[in-house]
Amino acid sequence: MTSPVVLVSNRGPVSFTEVDGELVGRRGGGGLVSGLAPLVAGTDTTWIAAALTPGDRLAASEGVIDAADMRVRTLDIDPTTLRLAYDVVCNSTLWFLHHGLHDLSRRPLFDRSWAEAWEAYRDYNQQFADVVAAEAPEGATVLVQDYHLALLGPRVREHRPDLTTVHFSHTPFAPPHLMRVLPTDAATELLEGMAGHTTCGFHSPRWADDYRASCREMLGHDVPTFVSPLAPDPDDLRAVAESDACATAFDRAADELGDRQVIVRVDRIELSKNLLRGFRAFDRLLHDRPDLREQVVFRSLGYPSRDGLPEYLAYRQEVEALADVVNRRWATDGWTPIE
Amino acid sequence: MTSPVVLVSNRGPVSFTEVDGELVGRRGGGGLVSGLAPLVAGTDTTWIAAALTPGDRLAASEGVIDAADMRVRTLDIDPTTLRLAYDVVCNSTLWFLHHGLHDLSRRPLFDRSWAEAWEAYRDYNQQFADVVAAEAPEGATVLVQDYHLALLGPRVREHRPDLTTVHFSHTPFAPPHLMRVLPTDAATELLEGMAGHTTCGFHSPRWADDYRASCREMLGHDVPTFVSPLAPDPDDLRAVAESDACATAFDRAADELGDRQVIVRVDRIELSKNLLRGFRAFDRLLHDRPDLREQVVFRSLGYPSRDGLPEYLAYRQEVEALADVVNRRWATDGWTPIE
Numbered sequence: 001m002t003s004p005v006v007l008v009s010n011r012g013p014v015s016f017t018e019v020d021g022e023l024v025g026r027r028g029g030g031g032l033v034s035g036l037a038p039l040v041a042g043t044d045t046t047w048i049a050a051a052l053t054p055g056d057r058l059a060a061s062e063g064v065i066d067a068a069d070m071r072v073r074t075l076d077i078d079p080t081t082l083r084l085a086y087d088v089v090c091n092s093t094l095w096f097l098h099h100g101l102h103d104l105s106r107r108p109l110f111d112r113s114w115a116e117a118w119e120a121y122r123d124y125n126q127q128f129a130d131v132v133a134a135e136a137p138e139g140a141t142v143l144v145q146d147y148h149l150a151l152l153g154p155r156v157r158e159h160r161p162d163l164t165t166v167h168f169s170h171t172p173f174a175p176p177h178l179m180r181v182l183p184t185d186a187a188t189e190l191l192e193g194m195a196g197h198t199t200c201g202f203h204s205p206r207w208a209d210d211y212r213a214s215c216r217e218m219l220g221h222d223v224p225t226f227v228s229p230l231a232p233d234p235d236d237l238r239a240v241a242e243s244d245a246c247a248t249a250f251d252r253a254a255d256e257l258g259d260r261q262v263i264v265r266v267d268r269i270e271l272s273k274n275l276l277r278g279f280r281a282f283d284r285l286l287h288d289r290p291d292l293r294e295q296v297v298f299r300s301l302g303y304p305s306r307d308g309l310p311e312y313l314a315y316r317q318e319v320e321a322l323a324d325v326v327n328r329r330w331a332t333d334g335w336t337p338i339e
Numbered sequence: 340m341t342s343p344v345v346l347v348s349n350r351g352p353v354s355f356t357e358v359d360g361e362l363v364g365r366r367g368g369g370g371l372v373s374g375l376a377p378l379v380a381g382t383d384t385t386w387i388a389a390a391l392t393p394g395d396r397l398a399a400s401e402g403v404i405d406a407a408d409m410r411v412r413t414l415d416i417d418p419t420t421l422r423l424a425y426d427v428v429c430n431s432t433l434w435f436l437h438h439g440l441h442d443l444s445r446r447p448l449f450d451r452s453w454a455e456a457w458e459a460y461r462d463y464n465q466q467f468a469d470v471v472a473a474e475a476p477e478g479a480t481v482l483v484q485d486y487h488l489a490l491l492g493p494r495v496r497e498h499r500p501d502l503t504t505v506h507f508s509h510t511p512f513a514p515p516h517l518m519r520v521l522p523t524d525a526a527t528e529l530l531e532g533m534a535g536h537t538t539c540g541f542h543s544p545r546w547a548d549d550y551r552a553s554c555r556e557m558l559g560h561d562v563p564t565f566v567s568p569l570a571p572d573p574d575d576l577r578a579v580a581e582s583d584a585c586a587t588a589f590d591r592a593a594d595e596l597g598d599r600q601v602i603v604r605v606d607r608i609e610l611s612k613n614l615l616r617g618f619r620a621f622d623r624l625l626h627d628r629p630d631l632r633e634q635v636v637f638r639s640l641g642y643p644s645r646d647g648l649p650e651y652l653a654y655r656q657e658v659e660a661l662a663d664v665v666n667r668r669w670a671t672d673g674w675t676p677i678e
Binding site: 100101103104105106109111112175177206210271272274276277280284315318 | 439440442443444445448450451514516545549610611613615616619623654657
C-alpha cells in the first residue's frame with residue numbers, strides 16, 4: 001500500500017467562483033498546475049493552496065472540497081500578509097535571486113519594509129504548516145511546491161513527525177554567491193527550512209548542485225537532493241493537437257503564411273525569458289541574411305505577467321518598444337503587427 | 340640563481356610626459372601599481388605596459404627606459420584597438436562579468452560591434468605577446484596581470500617555450516553560470532587563454548574555485564591555480580602615517596570633529612563598491628539610533644571613475660543624488676556638505 005499524498009502550493013489547481021450562492025470550481029492555469037494536475041486528478045490526493053480570489057476565500061471555510069476531479073483545500077491568508085509574502089519576498093526577491101536577475105549594484109534593498117515582508121513570509125509558511133499538520137492523513141507524504149513554501153518542512157514535522165515532506169523547486173536555485181546577497185539570518189533560515197524537509201527535488205542537476213553548494217557553505221553540511229524533470233502531460237497535448245479547434249487554427253495560419261517560414265515564441269513577459277535578446281536576434285538575422293527578408297514571419301505571443309511589480313512594467317515597456325523598432329525596420333506593405 | 344622577471348599589465352607603473360624635449364617618468368597610481376611597484380623597484384624586472392598618454396607613446400619608440408627606479412617598456416597600441424579592447428571588452432564586459440554586476444535581462448549585448456571589440460581584444464593581447472616574446476630574457480618568468488591580458492600565455496609560449504608564464508587576477512572570477520553569459524567561442528577562448536599560462540593566481544580561494552569550476556565545465560579539464568593576497572606596502576603606509584602632512588591633516592580633522600565619532604570611506608565611484616547600500620545604511624543608522632544623531636560624521640571620499648562609460652555616469656548620478664537625500668535629512672545647522 002502506498003502512503004497517502006498531500007500536495008501543497010501557493011496557487012491551487014482550481015479557482016472558485018460564487019454562482020447563485022453555489023461555489024463553482026474550475027481548473028486554473030500556470031505551468032505547475034498544468035504539470036501536476038493530470039497526475040493528481042481522480043486520486044485521493046489533497047491539494048492545499050492559498051485562496052487567491054474572493055471565491056477561493058469562501059471555499060476556505062468549507063474545508064476540503066471535491067472540484068474538477070480533485071480534492072482541494074484553500075487557505076484564507078490575510079491579504080496584507082499574502083501580498084508581502086508573495087509580491088515582496090517570493091516574486092521580487094526569491095524569484096530574482098534564484099534566476100540571477102537582480103541588478104545587484106542597486107537591488108535588492110533590505111530595508112525596514114523588507115524585514116516586515118520577511119516576517120509575513122514566515123507567517124504565511126506557518127499558516128500553511130498548521131493546515132497541513134491538521135489535514136494530512138497519518139503517515140502521508142507531503143509534496144511541497146516551490147520557493148513560496150521553503151520553510152514548510154520543519155514547521156510541519158515539529159507537530160507531525162509521522163509525515164514525509166518532499167520539497168520541489170520548479171525554478172533554478174541561487175548558488176552561494178547569490179545566497180550571500182540575502183541578509184544572513186534570512187538566508188540561513190531559508191536554507192534550514194529547505195533542509196528541514198525529508199529531501200529536496202530540482203529539475204536539473206545544476207540547480208540541485210547550486211542548492212547543495214549553498215547549504216554546504218552557509219549551513220556547513222551536505223543535504224539530500226534528487227533530480228526529476230516535469231513536462232506537460234502528453235495526453236493533454238495530444239488531445240489539443242487532435243482537436244478541431246487546432247486543425248482550424250492550423251489551416252488559417254497556413255493560408256496566411258503561404259510558403260513563408262514561421263518562428264513562434266510563447267512567453268510570459270518576464271525578465272527570465274530573454275525576450276529582448278530574442279527580438280534583437282531576429283533583427284540581426286534579417287540584417288545578415290537579406291535572402292530571408294519577407295520570407296520569415298516571427299510571431300511572438302507574450303502575455304503580461306506580475307504587472308503589479310515595477311520591474312515587470314519597465315520590462316514590458318522595453319519589450320514592446322523593441323518589438324516596435326523591429327517591426328518598423330522590416331515590416332513590408334500589406335503587413336500589420338498583431339496586437 | 341633566480342630567473343629574470345618580466346611584468347606585464349595594461350596600466351604601467353610610470354606615466355611619461357615630454358618636458359622641453361625630454362621624457363620625464365613619474366610613478367602612477369591605482370591599486371595594482373601601488374601593490375606591485377615597491378616589489379619591483381630597484382630590481383632587474385622589466386615592466387611592459389600599454390602607452391596611455393602622449394608621453395607614453397613617445398616612450399614606446401625608445402624601447403626599455405629606466406624611470407622611477409624601474410625598467411619600463413611601453414607599447415604603442417592603435418587608439419581604436421585600445422579603446423575597443425579596454426572600454427568594451429575589459430571594462431564593460433569582463434569587469435562586470437567577473438564582479439557579477441550585469442543587469443542580465445538587459446546586458447551585456449553581443450551585437451556586431453561587440454564582435455569587433457572582441458577582435459580588438461585578441462589583437463591587443465597579440466601585440467603584447469609579440470613584445471614579451473621579443474624582450475623577455477632567456478628562461479624568464481613572465482608575470483601577467485589581470486583580465487586585460489587573459490590570452491597572453493599561449494601566444495607568448497608559442498614562440499618562447501623557454502618562458503614561464505604566470506597569470507594573476509586582481510578581481511573575482513566569473514563562476515560557470517556567468518561565464519556562460521559570454522558567446523561560447525569567446526568564453527572558450529578566454530578560458531583556454533588563461534589555462535595556457537603555466538599557472539593562474541587569485542587573491543582568494545573562492546575566486547580560484549570559480550575559475551577552476553568554469554574551466555572544468557567549459558573546457559572539460561582541471562587547471563592549476565594558486566592563491567596569494569596582495570596588500571599595499573607596509574613601509575609605504577608607515578611613511579605616510581609618520582609624515583608631517585599626515586599629522587597636520589589629523590590635527591585639523593580632530594579640531595573639526597571634536598568628540599564626535601567619524602566614519603570614513605574611500606572609493607572609486609564604481610558599481611562594485613556598494614556605495615548606494617552604504618549611504619542607505621548610514622541613513623538607517625541615524626533613523627534607528629536617535630542618540631547618534633549629530634554625534635557621528637560620515638565622510639565619503641568618492642572619486643569619479645571610468646566616466647566614459649554610461650553605466651558609470653548613471654551610477655555616479657544615483658550616488659550623488661542619494662548622498663544629497665541623506666544630507667538633507669540629517670544635516671544640522673552649521674554643517675556644510677563637502678564637495
